[in-house]
Amino acid sequence: MSRRIVAEFPFVERFDEVAAGLPGAGLDWLDALRRDSLDAFNRVALPSTRVEAWKYTNLKDLAKTPFDIAASPEGDPPFDLDGIHAGGSGAGRRLVFVNGRFDAGRSRTGPPSEGLAVLSLGEALRSRARIVRPHIERLSSLEDEALLALNTAFMMDGCVIVAGDGVTIDLPVETVFVNDARSPTSVHPRNLVVAGAGSRIALTETHVGAGPSEYWSNPVTEIVVAASASVVHRKIQRESRRAYHLANTRVTLAERGTYRAFLMSVGAGLSRCEIDATLEGEGADCRLDGAYLARDRQHTDITTRVTHAGSGGSSRQAFRGVLDGRSRGVFQGRVSVRPDAQRTDGHQLNKTLLLSNDAEIDTKPELEIYADDVKCSHGATAGHLDELELLYLRSRGLGAEEARRVLIRAFVAEAVESVEDGPFRDRLDAEIDDWLSREPPADAEAGA
Amino acid sequence: MLEIRDLHVRVDEREVLKGIDLTIARGEVHAVMGPNGSGKSTLAYALAGRDGYEVTGGTVRYRGADLLALSIEERAREGLFLAFQYPVEIPGVAGTTFLRAAVNARRRHRGERELDAMQFVKFVREKQAELNIPDDMLKRPVNVGFSGGEKKRNEVFQMALLEPTFAVLDETDSGLDIDALKMVANGVNALREPARSMLVITHYQRLLDYIVPDRVHVLAHGRIVKSGGRELALELEREGYGALTAAEAA
Numbered sequence: 001m002s003r004r005i006v007a008e009f010p011f012v013e014r015f016d017e018v019a020a021g022l023p024g025a026g027l028d029w030l031d032a033l034r035r036d037s038l039d040a041f042n043r044v045a046l047p048s049t050r051v052e053a054w055k056y057t058n059l060k061d062l063a064k065t066p067f068d069i070a071a072s073p074e075g076d077p078p079f080d081l082d083g084i085h086a087g088g089s090g091a092g093r094r095l096v097f098v099n100g101r102f103d104a105g106r107s108r109t110g111p112p113s114e115g116l117a118v119l120s121l122g123e124a125l126r127s128r129a130r131i132v133r134p135h136i137e138r139l140s141s142l143e144d145e146a147l148l149a150l151n152t153a154f155m156m157d158g159c160v161i162v163a164g165d166g167v168t169i170d171l172p173v174e175t176v177f178v179n180d181a182r183s184p185t186s187v188h189p190r191n192l193v194v195a196g197a198g199s200r201i202a203l204t205e206t207h208v209g210a211g212p213s214e215y216w217s218n219p220v221t222e223i224v225v226a227a228s229a230s231v232v233h234r235k236i237q238r239e240s241r242r243a244y245h246l247a248n249t250r251v252t253l254a255e256r257g258t259y260r261a262f263l264m265s266v267g268a269g270l271s272r273c274e275i276d277a278t279l280e281g282e283g284a285d286c287r288l289d290g291a292y293l294a295r296d297r298q299h300t301d302i303t304t305r306v307t308h309a310g311s312g313g314s315s316r317q318a319f320r321g322v323l324d325g326r327s328r329g330v331f332q333g334r335v336s337v338r339p340d341a342q343r344t345d346g347h348q349l350n351k352t353l354l355l356s357n358d359a360e361i362d363t364k365p366e367l368e369i370y371a372d373d374v375k376c377s378h379g380a381t382a383g384h385l386d387e388l389e390l391l392y393l394r395s396r397g398l399g400a401e402e403a404r405r406v407l408i409r410a411f412v413a414e415a416v417e418s419v420e421d422g423p424f425r426d427r428l429d430a431e432i433d434d435w436l437s438r439e440p441p442a443d444a445e446a447g448a
Numbered sequence: 449m450l451e452i453r454d455l456h457v458r459v460d461e462r463e464v465l466k467g468i469d470l471t472i473a474r475g476e477v478h479a480v481m482g483p484n485g486s487g488k489s490t491l492a493y494a495l496a497g498r499d500g501y502e503v504t505g506g507t508v509r510y511r512g513a514d515l516l517a518l519s520i521e522e523r524a525r526e527g528l529f530l531a532f533q534y535p536v537e538i539p540g541v542a543g544t545t546f547l548r549a550a551v552n553a554r555r556r557h558r559g560e561r562e563l564d565a566m567q568f569v570k571f572v573r574e575k576q577a578e579l580n581i582p583d584d585m586l587k588r589p590v591n592v593g594f595s596g597g598e599k600k601r602n603e604v605f606q607m608a609l610l611e612p613t614f615a616v617l618d619e620t621d622s623g624l625d626i627d628a629l630k631m632v633a634n635g636v637n638a639l640r641e642p643a644r645s646m647l648v649i650t651h652y653q654r655l656l657d658y659i660v661p662d663r664v665h666v667l668a669h670g671r672i673v674k675s676g677g678r679e680l681a682l683e684l685e686r687e688g689y690g691a692l693t694a695a696e697a698a
């Protein structure tokens with residue numbers, strides 16, 4: 001078996017035609033960058049399970065699906081978009097993207113504000129190319145990353161937030177990515193967040209999907225945290241069960257910058273959310289938390305890479321998952337400590353609750369430490385519901401199903417506890433309740 | 449109230465109860481004593497319906513019906529309560545959430561209106577005072593980080609809230625200091641009434657000074673080897689189980 005999977009996606013073969021309709025078409029630098037990225041993708045191709053980082057997540061079914069580029073939606077998407085908001089009064093800024101296209105009518109970019117730009121990538125490429133270009137070019141030079149290269153080649157609309165030094169956004173910026181797939185299609189949203197020195201930003205990403213067809217969502221989010229800036233980034237992945245969701249988040253932190261992420265992964269037939277954070281400056285602080293819930297034949301992969309390059313940095317990761325049916329979870333967490341990153345504190349924890357004997361979790365922690373004054377740890381557990389806990393609850397009159405739900409909820413709640421924002425925590429709670437109450441659908445899934 | 453006939457229970461391929469006969473009438477309190485490993489908790493778990501406690505023979509009738517045909521939760525809703533020898537810690541589940549779910553399960557079963565959070569707080573307040581259960585203990589996850597004594601008090605507190613018809617107390621006195629023992633005993637005595645029966649498992653006759661039983665039974669090697677009035681407990685305290693179990697073995 002080769003290390004690469006060669007796929008022939010119609011949208012890739014029709015690159016020239018497709019690219020002409022993408023954001024920023026006609027900008028020389030971007031046209032060239034897209035073409036270079038296409039070449040890079042064709043050269044490296046999709047990773048097979050022979051590639052160590054992809055050992056547990058197999059893209060062969062994705063590679064066999066004749067994906068085209070997503071078309072503009074016909075009619076209204078089948079969602080109550082008002083029900084998806086960042087919390088609070090729902091009055092904050094909101095950017096909605098349907099099938100990879102910015103939907104101005106459903107969005108609220110908010111009043112112009114001193115030192116702050118919240119806009120779609122398409123608009124940013126028109127009005128602020130000078131700011132976005134260096135970031136997009138820098139990230140796109142990571143050539144052996146096939147999915148990143150593909151995203152750059154076919155970059156569709158996304159959210160751009162540029163906050164000047166010292167700027168604070170009170171309400172989180174809500175981004176919603178809606179996919180309504182009538183035939184096998186792909187979307188490649190590209191987001192960029194630049195947080196100036198001492199600024200404070202929060203954003204929420206929600207991915208939802210529907211429609212009768214398989215689709216592939218391949219979003220890339222780049223986050224640049226300047227000195228003493230703080231970025232809170234929350235994501236709910238609730239794609240259709242026919243979806244492939246392969247997401248890449250790339251974060252760099254300057255000195256004393258902080259990045260807090262919470263990821264909830266409940267949707268998609270096959271999903272992989274990669275978070276790559278580099279603590280470049282001294283005393284940077286990165287916290288990645290999340291929860292994954294899967295059943296039937298869902299496959300959910302969370303892969304993190306935290307690189308400590310500056311000294312005195314700290315990183316914490318805690319992910320909890322619940323797996324039912326024949327689902328499979330993957331948690332790969334790598335913490336690298338470069339030689340100069342003395343006094344690094346890095347901790348990682350992964351706990352999984354297995355609700356069936358056919359569910360499986362593959363956990364792979366990796367510590368690569370090249371500095372000597374370092375405190376790093378990792379831990380992983382996987383287990384079933386505790387018989388005595390169930391007995392205790394039932395012996396007090398709770399029904400067997402209720403007792404099960406109480407214990408599952410309690411298990412996930414410990415992950416959600418770290419979320420400080422009440423309204424968002426309510427949304428997470430609602431997701432969990434929804435998951436617990438949902439009967440497994442009988443329809444086919446991506447990756448099954 | 450409860451009628452156990454020739455009850456055989458197997459745990460892990462091993463017959464632990466080898467024919468128990470025990471009848472507890474309405475309003476009576478019976479004590480069961482016996483050496484470690486004799487099967488006392490096994491009896492308690494079998495009555496509660498724990499999985500893996502396989503009844504291989506005999507019958508248990510509870511208020512005229514077949515107890516063994518009911519699920520764990522049905523038994524509880526019918527008024528059976530087990531105070532665990534080792535109360536279970538449940539991380540992530542707040543005490544109040546748990547108690548309200550339990551109380552409401554019972555109320556639903558009786559066709560009573562469920563209590564909302566506010567009503568529930570009122571409902572528990574009085575019993576909290578009696579058993580010295582501070583608010584903080586109810587906010588914490590069930591039993592997590594509780595001391596041994598706190599766990600036992602919490603069991604009696606739950607019993608007081610659920611107002612069972614038949615309560616099994618499995619070594620609820622073990623590990624309690626004198627004051628806590630009195631508090632627990634008072635809590636139990638407050639629940640004594642003609643319509644409620646109890647089975648009190650204990651190693652110490654001391655508890656029976658406070659909770660005076662109608663009958664005392666000695667369980668050894670999976671059988672009841674002797675029954676008597678409360679003076680039997682005093683006799684056991686003086687002479688130990690040695691003589692009794694030897695007689696049984698012979």
Ligand SMILES: Nc1ncnc2c1ncn2[C@@H]1O[C@H](COP(=O)(O)OP(=O)(O)OP(=O)(O)O)[C@@H](O)[C@H]1O
Nearest residue numbers: 459460464482483484485486487488489490491533
């Ligand atoms: N889950 C189990 N698996 C295997 N053996 C068990 C199990 N539960 C109980 N036993 C065995 O059954 C016997 C009776 O145990 P039980 O807990 O009923 O005793 P007990 O009378 O309550 O003792 P103690 O006074 O120490 O609480 C013991 O030999 C014990 O080892």
Ligand SMILES: [Mg+2]
Nearest residue numbers: 488489490533
């Ligand atoms: Mg015992």
